[in-house]
Amino acid sequence: MSESNATTEPLRVALLGCGTVGSSVARRLVEHPEEFSARVGRPLELVGVAVRDLDKPRDEAGLDRSLLTTDAEGLVTRADLVIELIGGIEPARSLILSAFEHGASVVTGNKALLGEDGPRLYEAASEAGVDLHFEAAVAGAIPLIRPMRESLAGDQVRRVMGIVNGTTNFILDKMDRTGADLADVLAEAQQLGYAEADPTADVEGHDAQAKAAILASLAFHTRVATSDVSCEGITAITSDDIRTVRRMGCVLKLLAICERVERPDGTAGVSARVHPTIVPRSHPLASVREAFNAVFVETELAGELMFYGPGAGADPTASAVLGDLVQAARHRVTGARGPGESAYAQLPVVPLGDVRTRYAIRVDVEDQPGVLARVATVFGDTGVSIESMIQGIRRSDDGLAPLTIATHEAAEGRLAETVERLRGLDEVGTVSSVLRMEGL
Amino acid sequence: MSESNATTEPLRVALLGCGTVGSSVARRLVEHPEEFSARVGRPLELVGVAVRDLDKPRDEAGLDRSLLTTDAEGLVTRADLVIELIGGIEPARSLILSAFEHGASVVTGNKALLGEDGPRLYEAASEAGVDLHFEAAVAGAIPLIRPMRESLAGDQVRRVMGIVNGTTNFILDKMDRTGADLADVLAEAQQLGYAEADPTADVEGHDAQAKAAILASLAFHTRVATSDVSCEGITAITSDDIRTVRRMGCVLKLLAICERVERPDGTAGVSARVHPTIVPRSHPLASVREAFNAVFVETELAGELMFYGPGAGADPTASAVLGDLVQAARHRVTGARGPGESAYAQLPVVPLGDVRTRYAIRVDVEDQPGVLARVATVFGDTGVSIESMIQGIRRSDDGLAPLTIATHEAAEGRLAETVERLRGLDEVGTVSSVLRMEGL
Numbered sequence: 115m116s117e118s119n120a121t122t123e124p125l126r127v128a129l130l131g132c133g134t135v136g137s138s139v140a141r142r143l144v145e146h147p148e149e150f151s152a153r154v155g156r157p158l159e160l161v162g163v164a165v166r167d168l169d170k171p172r173d174e175a176g177l178d179r180s181l182l183t184t185d186a187e188g189l190v191t192r193a194d195l196v197i198e199l200i201g202g203i204e205p206a207r208s209l210i211l212s213a214f215e216h217g218a219s220v221v222t223g224n225k226a227l228l229g230e231d232g233p234r235l236y237e238a239a240s241e242a243g244v245d246l247h248f249e250a251a252v253a254g255a256i257p258l259i260r261p262m263r264e265s266l267a268g269d270q271v272r273r274v275m276g277i278v279n280g281t282t283n284f285i286l287d288k289m290d291r292t293g294a295d296l297a298d299v300l301a302e303a304q305q306l307g308y309a310e311a312d313p314t315a316d317v318e319g320h321d322a323q324a325k326a327a328i329l330a331s332l333a334f335h336t337r338v339a340t341s342d343v344s345c346e347g348i349t350a351i352t353s354d355d356i357r358t359v360r361r362m363g364c365v366l367k368l369l370a371i372c373e374r375v376e377r378p379d380g381t382a383g384v385s386a387r388v389h390p391t392i393v394p395r396s397h398p399l400a401s402v403r404e405a406f407n408a409v410f411v412e413t414e415l416a417g418e419l420m421f422y423g424p425g426a427g428a429d430p431t432a433s434a435v436l437g438d439l440v441q442a443a444r445h446r447v448t449g450a451r452g453p454g455e456s457a458y459a460q461l462p463v464v465p466l467g468d469v470r471t472r473y474a475i476r477v478d479v480e481d482q483p484g485v486l487a488r489v490a491t492v493f494g495d496t497g498v499s500i501e502s503m504i505q506g507i508r509r510s511d512d513g514l515a516p517l518t519i520a521t522h523e524a525a526e527g528r529l530a531e532t533v534e535r536l537r538g539l540d541e542v543g544t545v546s547s548v549l550r551m552e553g554l
Numbered sequence: 555m556s557e558s559n560a561t562t563e564p565l566r567v568a569l570l571g572c573g574t575v576g577s578s579v580a581r582r583l584v585e586h587p588e589e590f591s592a593r594v595g596r597p598l599e600l601v602g603v604a605v606r607d608l609d610k611p612r613d614e615a616g617l618d619r620s621l622l623t624t625d626a627e628g629l630v631t632r633a634d635l636v637i638e639l640i641g642g643i644e645p646a647r648s649l650i651l652s653a654f655e656h657g658a659s660v661v662t663g664n665k666a667l668l669g670e671d672g673p674r675l676y677e678a679a680s681e682a683g684v685d686l687h688f689e690a691a692v693a694g695a696i697p698l699i700r701p702m703r704e705s706l707a708g709d710q711v712r713r714v715m716g717i718v719n720g721t722t723n724f725i726l727d728k729m730d731r732t733g734a735d736l737a738d739v740l741a742e743a744q745q746l747g748y749a750e751a752d753p754t755a756d757v758e759g760h761d762a763q764a765k766a767a768i769l770a771s772l773a774f775h776t777r778v779a780t781s782d783v784s785c786e787g788i789t790a791i792t793s794d795d796i797r798t799v800r801r802m803g804c805v806l807k808l809l810a811i812c813e814r815v816e817r818p819d820g821t822a823g824v825s826a827r828v829h830p831t832i833v834p835r836s837h838p839l840a841s842v843r844e845a846f847n848a849v850f851v852e853t854e855l856a857g858e859l860m861f862y863g864p865g866a867g868a869d870p871t872a873s874a875v876l877g878d879l880v881q882a883a884r885h886r887v888t889g890a891r892g893p894g895e896s897a898y899a900q901l902p903v904v905p906l907g908d909v910r911t912r913y914a915i916r917v918d919v920e921d922q923p924g925v926l927a928r929v930a931t932v933f934g935d936t937g938v939s940i941e942s943m944i945q946g947i948r949r950s951d952d953g954l955a956p957l958t959i960a961t962h963e964a965a966e967g968r969l970a971e972t973v974e975r976l977r978g979l980d981e982v983g984t985v986s987s988v989l990r991m992e993g994l
Binding site: 266379414417435439453459523 | 561695854864867899
């Protein structure tokens with residue numbers, strides 16, 4: 115019961131940003147001071163909340179409005195613990211660096227900044243001898259960052275594969291269940307608050323891309339930046355794609371995949387990518403519905419682990435932020451330090467062209483004898499092995515029939531060549547989609 | 555990349571016990587010294603392995619046999635980090651306490667000891683200013699202890715419910731899939747190495763009971779000992795039970811359930827229990843197959859989280875042990891401390907009689923008019939509300955028909971009274987089983 119011996123000198127907490135997550139964090143801090151005090155060993159005192167507009171109507175029950183300030187720069191200089199929930203690169207980065215300079219530990223959920231400039235933040239925290247925590251940056255409330263940095267620190271991660279963006283999972287799940295088009299489902303998601311007015315970051319995969327960079331960095335003790343992660347969003351996905359995937363007994367998910375791979379020269383490398391992925395319905399990731407997140411971690415010793423939960427939302431994200439806050443505060447009290455950057459392995463990031471996966475290619479072909487053989491010959495010539503070919507019914511409008519070819523594992527580069535040559539065939543009308551398959 | 559600046563002075567690691575888990579731990583330490591060195595910031599040196607019998611044939615590839623010793627007491631005095639994998643109460647407890655006295659941090663997977671005497675260990679570690687880690691004690695490789703102690707430290711846990719014993723899950727899963735009897739499936743499990751020669755600790759629920767005590771303690775910041783956890787194993791489960799449960803669209807699982815509950819006087823309490831539980835097939839815990847573990851954690855802010863993975867096995871357990879070892883070693887290097895005991899809440903443990911759950915009661919009744927009414931009246935009199943009654947086909951041998959009554963939520967005490975009165979009815983042959991239901 116050592117942790118209940120709280121001394122009276124409070125640790126000063128500064129909150130930067132007071133949107134839905136920030137409000138939830140502030141509410142909890144103000145409403146349950148005794149709990150934080152007991153868990154930390156010292157009281158936590160919210161000394162200020164930096165906002166852009168003081169006059170914006172707010173509904174933080176119990177939040178003393180005199181705590182609000184527009185002077186974020188000033189606020190970080192008088193705190194022991196800074197919670198950064200502004201998001202984006204600037205001014206978030208400058209404020210975090212300033213917090214470190216003033217000796218404060220930082221808790222952030224800023225995946226964009228971590229993905230772009232993580233090493234600089236780590237370095238500044240290390241120089242200042244303070245903590246940098248970011249559980250909320252990936253998969254919301256799901257404890258994932260801490261397990262990766264600490265629990266699996268004696269193991270070797272082989273692969274991290276997961277649904278880390280709730281908006282796109284909501285959209286793809288809805289398309290799968292209703293057969294509706296992307297545009298209609300996106301509009302519904304926006305109405306329900308699952309997608310933002312400008313949904314670009316989600317549907318183009320950029321949000322998942324930054325998260326993949328963070329996960330790959332931790333998993334492989336290697337610096338992986340957002341720009342190292344190849345990324346394809348869901349904007350090109352049609353209801354035809356979804357139907358085809360259904361017919362294969364599968365479901366389409368936007369996955370972040372980080373793998374330790376063998377490079378052509380036999381040495382180890384890292385692949386990190388985000389793309390729509392065909393997953394068998396029997397795979398646990400297939401049953402992840404609506405805006406939930408789930409991440410598989412495969413390691414040498416532990417085998418396959420799965421983490422599942424709400425990937426976003428004010429309260430779930432606040433849970434992750436507050437867990438980090440308690441951790442950083444405990445370290446403050448005991449003079450301890452959280453883990454720093456672990457990038458000793460520095461494995462090279464493998465270009466997408468060298469990564470091997472399985473593919474499903476959908477083409478529209480003329481419905482006449484010899485076409486399947488012509489198509490199959492292209493695959494034979496490029497060295498991509500076919501697992502199955504499924505021909506659909508000839509359409510009356512253009513006389514073409516859809517043909518779905520599932521391949522065995524092949525290098526991305528070979529596949530691109532195959533698609534190029536398919537496009538050159540007279541018998542092939544269009545190559546309607548090329549989708550990767552995992553977990554089969 | 556601060557963690558790659560390893561100084562040369564190694565941290566001395568002592569391993570107590572060299573069974574399958576110990577061998578896996580030793581192998582990893584010996585085979586990948588550079589990895590541990592990079593992750594810790596200093597080399598780890600295995601300075602000794604305490605065993606009972608020096609002459610027992612061992613297959614630890616690469617393990618220098620001169621490291622083996624029968625002098626565990628001497629070994630712990632010359633280590634910075636002690637890994638205890640002997641199990642049981644003594645001599646494990648004395649060795650751990652001695653390690654603390656000599657200033658070593660301890661990593662253990664000893665659920666029996668933690669469940670029986672956890673607070674004493676915490677206290678000794680705290681007095682000595684060293685770490686006590688035990689990720690391997692619950693759910694093997696699945697990071698669960700660290701998320702509970704750290705990631706959710708800013709949240710309030712409402713409920714932890716999970717499959718934490720692989721052996722019984724293997725048995726129940728097999729009974730469900732094959733319709734076989736417990737005895738036959740147990741024999742098979744023993745043959746496959748999923749059950750021990752003496753399966754008592756698993757099938758009687760004692761293993762899950764100790765784990766429930768550990769989880770409840772962490773979840774509710776309250777001291778919960780193994781003896782505080784009410785426990786019912788699976789030995790009484792028949793293939794008839796499994797069949798009945800199947801007909802209900804459900805599956806039977808041995809669950810550890812730890813809940814924050816409201817006591818009759820309106821104050822908060824803790825319930826911790828282990829029992830066979832009817833779970834709907836649509837519930838994620840229903841699809842946990844074979845010897846896998848899965849734990850649901852429901853919190854105020856985060857909502858529902860699930861952790862899934864291998865709950866036992868040499869390598870998975872070694873992964874948890876090594877993660878803790880790296881953590882304890884990092885703390886050693888940076889002069890930091892892991893979290894101590896958090897028992898500030900000290901909520902009272904609620905007796906099973908006051909806990910409210912739903913039940914399925916199977917009775918054999920005479921197949922004649924008025925029987926259902928008589929049975930229903932008993933429930934009405936005791937104030938237990940019936941959700942459904944399903945009557946099966948009359949057996950030719952004794953002329954009785956099975957009747958399954960599913961109830962709404964009721965207090966355990968009321969239920970016991972109901973069962974007692976059912977037994978007194980002339981029309982009721984026997985009460986064949988009383989099973990609890992969750993997740994409906």
